[in-house]
Amino acid sequence: MFVGLDMGGTHTDAVLIEKGRVSRHYKTVTDAADFVGTIRRALEALLAGINLDAVRSINLSTTICTNAVITGRTSPVGLLLEPGPGMNPAVLTCGQKNFILSGSIDHRGRPTSPLVEAEIKNADRELQRAGIRHLAIVGKFSTRNPEHEVAIKEALSVEYDFITLGHRLSGRLNFPRRVFTAYLNSAVAATYRSFAAAITDFVMQKGLTIAPHILKADGGTMTIEASQERPVETILSGPAASIMGALALMPVEQDAVILDIGGTTTDIAFLAGGVPLFEPQGITLTGFPTLVRALFSHSLGLGGDSCVNSKEGRLTIGPERRGPALALGGPTVTPTDALITLGRLDVGDKTLARRGLTKLGDELGLSPESAATVVLRQMAEEIARCCRTLLDKINDRPVYTVREVLEGRQIKPAQVIAIGAPAPLLAPELEKAFALPVIVPDLAGVANAVGAALSRPTTELTLLADTEEGVLTVPEEGIRERIPGSYNLEQAKKRALELLRSRYTRLTREVEEDKLEIIEEQVFNMVSGFYTTGKNIRIKAQVKPRVIPLKGDGDHV
């Protein structure tokens, strides 16, 4: 049995999956003042009367960190930055206290100017005086050589509660994003720690022997234990839950569009050969661009509750939502009212819905039924248009080698997978607007919780080897060690996979050997004057996000 819980802004869904089917489903309202209580309540109800020994995993997707950031209920953070030469660092000072320190590391990881001890001591004193307990230490190019970040930490007093070192978050280059990610990580650490403790308690009280996992924005999971070092990775995992849910319900091997049609928005994602696309850089939260790896998802302000207006004979839908449908006591006509008027949906007061569409129809010179049809058609067309624009952009993403320009792999969706409550009712219009088959899997309404339940652990790692300098660096693991001048790509790949395996074991305890993969490998000669002096090897390895298909073989689930 697999347990999945998806906490959304308004609702929290929990599912129990047994023998490849959803055997129980529990839905409750999310109590923004008590997330832990909401989760406990949902799990209690879901697991009532269940033999807990049969539960193999509990995966949770939670908005707790996202919410802490959005509502500003975060801990004050002291930021220690080593920006070195380059851009003006003034806009990066997002902490409650910020210190710009001397010292610099270059793109090869060579220290080009030293740290100044007195500056660090001074920062330490000021942070102590201000009572700040959470820190983030971030240097430019620290992923190429973390020694300055580590040295700054060591020069500080030991009393801090939580310190994020930038290089441990991601091996990717992007100093501003590293700063914001480290800041957010430290800012939500305390909130997350108490949440994690509560969940761990709950699981223990229930006598469960399994380790609960948390869903990340990249569609993978990690243990609640491992997540406490990097709580920022759990932000905005909702879209990932829905994408992984759609994949669990409807595994495909083609290029496809995934639509999650909700009340206020439609979230759009894409599959390339059945594998979800990533955000090229990382997720953005309340204006903070981060390095948090995430599945690509675009939120379009168009859903079942979007308000419908007509201006000079032109119909507009969304992006704002003023409340529920007219039929459910809302203030304006919505697509849901159109569905009710056309008899496709049987909820609320039909006469209210019809009255709204009659009025709209009068303005447009149409019968209520035609007006309702036009609303749904337009909604589907706007969704399809948005998808096409996104695809054009994705297919036009920059590439850096001759091979990639010539190959020009383009994503051409062969089908649309639609989930979310209004999805089955809109399928005919979507089919027309996309000119593609639209598949609405059964259980489309609980896809997010299913996605959470069936997602598997993920992780990634970067390895850099510089044979001229004779060093190997793995920032996410904080490794920096000597290598011989003869070190080569094969050795580097082998080492990357070994390290990925041990990292993976720490994150989840269960390793699926065949899921480890090298996703990037590059070797460059380094030439000084006109002589080759060494090799610059760059490797990225990952365990990619994947999901157990819901109706796969019964043994598996």
Next chain:
Amino acid sequence: MYKASRRIGLVFFPAFDWAISPTHPEREERLLYTQDQVLEEGILDIEGIREYRPHLAAVADVERVHVCVPDVMSRVTESHLIAAGGAIVAAEAVLKGEVDRAFAIVRPPGHHAMRIVHGARGFCTINIEAIMIEYLRRHYGNKRIAIVDTDCHHGDGSQDIYWHDPDTLYISIHQDGRTLYPGTGFLNEFGGPNAFGYNLNLPLPPETGEEGFLYALEHCILPVLDDFKPDLIINSAGQDNHYTDPITNMRFSAQGYARLNDRLQPHIAVLEGGYSIEGALPYVNVGIILAMAGLDYTYVREPDYNPARVAQSPKVRDYIARLCEETYQAWRRRDELREEFIRDQKEISRRRQIYYDTEGLLENQEETTLVCHACGGLSWIDSRTDRGSHVLAIFIPRDACPRCREEGHNLFERSSRQTYRDGVFLQDRVADRLFTK
């Protein structure tokens, strides 16, 4: 977060899988550290900065500018077409109004490639700026264009391509040709008979520091641009003037490049040379991008920067002051000087030797130009190489008058493969076609 005060388009094409040879300075990792720096600074996240994917230039785009012997595809690799295509993508972003400025950080470079291409010269095979400019003129209407070439080497290819074009002002600032490849680029190289004065060279002495570059900009280049009033300013952004460059002798810095671009404000910059791939390129490119975007570049600095490395001697200062004065005066008197140069000649010829350093090939050209007051004038080149190749290339300019155009076609008809055994080429820019036989 940062927001650019001018919208910038970037085309970044490092061609990580292409090089002339494994230890050639123009090789795979040339833009690797620039990419590292650009990514680490988070430049692509800045609001108003947009990265574009390069496309392949078409053969016809190359033939609009060059006569490749025997044809385009036997001279270029895909990488060349992508570099030219990348420049086109950058320029189109500006002309379509999607961005205010664009910078094509692409390789290989192009400014040593001349009208006739028998092979590669100074790491250049086709002239990516010229291909871009002529593409723009073909698709967005004729424009007055100024090219300011800040590469340390004289852009002899760009000079050759625009030698007869009074609508294209070519200004090159470079290390004196007596001390550096390709050995050209002197004040008396002033343009062909129908475009006399529209080719300006500022050969700077070795060890010129940032002061000297900025002086030349303020006292010669900007005043000339004020007179010429171009619709577009293109920067051939060579970065080999840097004090750490291994193949040149200048003392320019990233701050200097950024300040120069801040003042010049080119609409489009296209990367040329620059072979200090670790010590200079990452910082210079970031400085230029920030300057073009109107962002603060004062924190951009090489790790080993110090004022002594960019200082220049008083002798250099005096020399540059005289040079700028002389060049500016020549520019002001260009019409007068043109009359003296032409006197009453109907056509003007010149002979030159062109060395292709990559293949060790020597070309002998005899070029003739019709003196014409109505257009850029018909010109043709009889070209022989020391490998025994012999071709005739005829050039009808974009704005050709009926006489020049007709004479060009007549010459093409008259000339036979018997005389020019490796081909007769007619580049008719009016028809936008290359005829060959």
